Amino acid sequence: MLKKDQDRYPQEPPQLPQYDISSDLKKLVILFIGIMLANFVIAGVCALGMRIIQLGVPLSDQLHSAPQNILFYALLTSHGQAMFFGVMSMNTMWFGYYATSKWGRKPLSSMKWAKISLGVMEAGIILIFISPVSSLGVGWYNLMPLIFLPGQPSITWSGTAAQIFLIADVLVGIGITIFCVIIVTTLLSGKIPVGTQLFASRHGERAAKKEGEDYPQQDLDHTHMAYLPSAVRWLALLGINSWFTKKLRDTTPAVPILLVAAFVTAMVQLIGNPGLFFQLTQGFISLQQSSTTIALDSTNWLLTKNAWWFFGHPIVYFPLLIFLGAMYYLTPRYAKERVQYNKWNYRPWPFYFMFSILVFSHHVFMDMPNPVWLQIMAQTASLGIVFPSALTIFTALMFIWRSQISWNITARFFLAGLAGWAFGGYQGAEMGMWGADIYLHNTMAMPSHIHLMLLLGPLLMTFGIIYAIFPDLTKKHMSKTLGECHFWLTLFGGFGFALLFNYIGMHGAIRREAEIPASFDWAMPWLLFFALCIGITQLIFVYNVIRTLRRKPDSYELEEYNRLHLAPTRMDINEGGS
Amino acid sequence: MVCPRLGNRNSQSLSNMINLAADYGWGPGTLLLLFFICIVTTIVMVFVIISSTSYRFKVQSFASKTRHHPETYWAIGVALLLVYLWVVSYPWMPPVAFSSANKVGTSHNPSDHIKVVNISAGQWFWLMNEQNSGPLKAGQPAYITVKAGQTIKFIAHSVDVNHGLGVFDGPSDGSPLMFQMQVIPGSDNVFLFTFKHPGIYLVRCLEYCGYAHPYMTSQIKVISSSSNSGIST
Numbered sequence: 001m002l003k004k005d006q007d008r009y010p011q012e013p014p015q016l017p018q019y020d021i022s023s024d025l026k027k028l029v030i031l032f033i034g035i036m037l038a039n040f041v042i043a044g045v046c047a048l049g050m051r052i053i054q055l056g057v058p059l060s061d062q063l064h065s066a067p068q069n070i071l072f073y074a075l076l077t078s079h080g081q082a083m084f085f086g087v088m089s090m091n092t093m094w095f096g097y098y099a100t101s102k103w104g105r106k107p108l109s110s111m112k113w114a115k116i117s118l119g120v121m122e123a124g125i126i127l128i129f130i131s132p133v134s135s136l137g138v139g140w141y142n143l144m145p146l147i148f149l150p151g152q153p154s155i156t157w158s159g160t161a162a163q164i165f166l167i168a169d170v171l172v173g174i175g176i177t178i179f180c181v182i183i184v185t186t187l188l189s190g191k192i193p194v195g196t197q198l199f200a201s202r203h204g205e206r207a208a209k210k211e212g213e214d215y216p217q218q219d220l221d222h223t224h225m226a227y228l229p230s231a232v233r234w235l236a237l238l239g240i241n242s243w244f245t246k247k248l249r250d251t252t253p254a255v256p257i258l259l260v261a262a263f264v265t266a267m268v269q270l271i272g273n274p275g276l277f278f279q280l281t282q283g284f285i286s287l288q289q290s291s292t293t294i295a296l297d298s299t300n301w302l303l304t305k306n307a308w309w310f311f312g313h314p315i316v317y318f319p320l321l322i323f324l325g326a327m328y329y330l331t332p333r334y335a336k337e338r339v340q341y342n343k344w345n346y347r348p349w350p351f352y353f354m355f356s357i358l359v360f361s362h363h364v365f366m367d368m369p370n371p372v373w374l375q376i377m378a379q380t381a382s383l384g385i386v387f388p389s390a391l392t393i394f395t396a397l398m399f400i401w402r403s404q405i406s407w408n409i410t411a412r413f414f415l416a417g418l419a420g421w422a423f424g425g426y427q428g429a430e431m432g433m434w435g436a437d438i439y440l441h442n443t444m445a446m447p448s449h450i451h452l453m454l455l456l457g458p459l460l461m462t463f464g465i466i467y468a469i470f471p472d473l474t475k476k477h478m479s480k481t482l483g484e485c486h487f488w489l490t491l492f493g494g495f496g497f498a499l500l501f502n503y504i505g506m507h508g509a510i511r512r513e514a515e516i517p518a519s520f521d522w523a524m525p526w527l528l529f530f531a532l533c534i535g536i537t538q539l540i541f542v543y544n545v546i547r548t549l550r551r552k553p554d555s556y557e558l559e560e561y562n563r564l565h566l567a568p569t570r571m572d573i574n575e576g577g578s
Numbered sequence: 579m580v581c582p583r584l585g586n587r588n589s590q591s592l593s594n595m596i597n598l599a600a601d602y603g604w605g606p607g608t609l610l611l612l613f614f615i616c617i618v619t620t621i622v623m624v625f626v627i628i629s630s631t632s633y634r635f636k637v638q639s640f641a642s643k644t645r646h647h648p649e650t651y652w653a654i655g656v657a658l659l660l661v662y663l664w665v666v667s668y669p670w671m672p673p674v675a676f677s678s679a680n681k682v683g684t685s686h687n688p689s690d691h692i693k694v695v696n697i698s699a700g701q702w703f704w705l706m707n708e709q710n711s712g713p714l715k716a717g718q719p720a721y722i723t724v725k726a727g728q729t730i731k732f733i734a735h736s737v738d739v740n741h742g743l744g745v746f747d748g749p750s751d752g753s754p755l756m757f758q759m760q761v762i763p764g765s766d767n768v769f770l771f772t773f774k775h776p777g778i779y780l781v782r783c784l785e786y787c788g789y790a791h792p793y794m795t796s797q798i799k800v801i802s803s804s805s806n807s808g809i810s811t
């Protein structure tokens with residue numbers, strides 16, 4: 001019994017804002033997490049299937065290995081899209097809803113549409129999971145016109161399968177659009193929490209003099225709600241005012257950085273989504289054509305590809321940006337540190353906004369017919385996005401350095417996520433330069449990059465957040481023992497396999513090859529081993545979630561929950577711990 | 579190790595660094611891996627420093643901590659580094675690199691300097707021939723012979739889906755990648771390249787194009803520039 005009581009993360013309650021989100025939203029967030037974990041497990045099984053097929057005895061005759069290859073590509077497709085949309089994007093959605101309401105200190109503009117967004121997304125994901133059954137293998141990026149031309153002899157997927165896949169992506173696009181609209185309308189309407197640097201520096205001076213209580217202390221931590229004029233609100237929500245001169249900065253309010261992150265995420269994706277819809281429209285038009293030759297000749301496939309990546313790069317940043325905003329709140333809170341207005345925390349955000357829209361064209365670096373200005377823009381934007389990224393990493397490290405961090409699971413998950421994202425970002429900068437991309441594009445260095453960027457970046461941060469907000473959602477803490485297993489095994493498996501991908505990629509192993517060249521056969525058992533490590537540990541995590549959901553809160557947890565939610569003190573809300 | 583051409587006019591450029599490394603027998607892959615290890619080491623060291631010093635710092639007041647912003651110096655440093663990288667990699671961009679190659683070709687006798695190779699890509703084959711040597715057709719040898727030192731202008735077309743022309747530095751699977759371009763249906767996909775050394779160079783498809791994508795291979799034979807025969811096979 002004693003052991004059971006200790007099997008949680010004690011003395012470290014989630015230091016979240018005083019505002020208590022509606023129980024409806026709490027239920028929705030838990031439902032989102034559950035569905036996301038189900039998608040994660042299924043998409044993970046797809047990945048294990050791919051690893052096992054690549055382990056298989058090499059067959060010299062292509063006809064003999066065709067069924068295996070077809071299955072490989074079908075698994076690859078559903079793994080990729082389900083992970084992107086059903087796991088990573090869903091994480092952003094539930095955390096976006098949670099954070100916007102929690103840190104925005106108000107209900108979402110529409111709970112009904114938030115629920116609809118989950119339904120629409122998951123309907124799309126279920127259709128995506130049909131593709132392994134229907135043998136559809138087009139890759140997560142659905143590079144047209146492959147979807148209409150499965151190859152000769154046409155023993156692979158049917159036109160119906162292609163249609164189902166396109167409909168799945170339409171649903172996903174709609175789900176993400178609903179999310180973005182909810183976030184934007186919630187933040188642009190009504191009151192919003194504000195603080196300014198002026199309040200902050202006043203506080204600093206007063207604290208140094210040990211003076212009294214008569215200044216508006218709550219402004220410092222963005223607990224003061226205000227109707228901001230729309231022009232000022234846009235400046236604050238995109239973080240643009242952080243670049244103003246000191247005098248103007250002191251008079252333009254800052255909103256909590258997590259809201260800036262949510263707003264930038266939603267705006268970038270709203271701008272990027274038409275790219276997906278353009279590509280899907282081209283797809284439906286081509287399916288209507290009487291013959292594939294007409295479909296092939298009547299469409300500009302380069303434009304279609306560019307349009308897809310106009311959506312496809314933002315969707316890579318969609319899972320990421322909001323968690324970078326969360327880092328300032330969830331890591332330093334455990335570091336017993338306030339989250340104040342520091343202009344450098346805000347300064348990366350206008351750049352994230354601008355460059356994550358423009359950066360898409362580095363995916364089409366190897367497309368020679370693209371115009372010169374696009375190539376130059378691609379290189380500028382991909383190096384450009386390194387700037388805010390480097391600032392975020394540095395400000396986060398400075399924050400921790402200036403405080404006393406306690407290395408609990410959330411802080412560790414965030415720091416590991418930051419490291420994974422930094423490694424991935426370094427690779428991204430390499431591939432953002434034409435001279436290096438020519439060696440790396442479409443090699444295994446790309447899957448390495450994307451797994452570092454997502455699996456070992458925002459997904460780790462998501463896990464950290466789940467451990468941190470679980471008591472707020474359910475009044476219960478997750479098991480510490482299982483949590484530690486989860487942390488270390490995920491890290492071991494994840495980094496092992498991403499770095500091995502990178503190694504073989506740099507030695508010329510190509511991505512999306514059902515049958516890997518014999519010279520890389522040695523790596524396949526290791527990749528399977530690392531993938532199994534990740535897989536097993538996620539099952540541990542799922543078990544931990546289910547077990548915690550099913551049990552009743554103990555007296556310690558109830559006391560803590562009530563203290564934080566019913567009778568909060570300033571210390572509980574803004575300082576670390578009691 | 580051969581590099582995409584024409585990047586080496588700046589003595590400090592990345593391309594020269596890769597050339598230099600190649601002289602020591604390092605491919606670009608190894609070089610990039612070394613860069614990667616450097617970054618990893620740096621980050622790990624930063625983490626160790628943070629974790630070992632963090633307990634010495636008590637919570638201080640906000641004002642005293644933010645009077646000095648090392649962030650400012652970091653931002654300026656990163657920005658300068660990025661501008662440098664941008665300038666260094668600018669000559670590598672295909673339109674820039676290719677325009678100077680075309681100038682070399684046209685100012686003298688173009689046929690001496692640039693040899694055009696037509697490529698047709700489809701599920702799942704490569705067809706290659708020289709300019710003016712008849713239409714590309716099935717049954718044609720899927721490889722071509724060119725001379726070392728001569729600039730080759732590859733013009734690739736796709737008859738069906740998006741493929742990728744990847745040329746590897748050697749005849750076997752697992753040779754390092756030398757250059758690549760996407761082969762998009764409905765467009766002229768052009769790449770200029772000069773093979774420096776004679777040998778067999780493997781061609782593989784670098785864009786997923788259906789279930790037999792891993793087997794879409796071909797080769798390019800490069801003979802020494804002094805030999806007179808065997809231009810085309």
Ligand SMILES: [Cu+2]
Binds near residue numbers: 700742785786
């Ligand atoms: Cu191909």
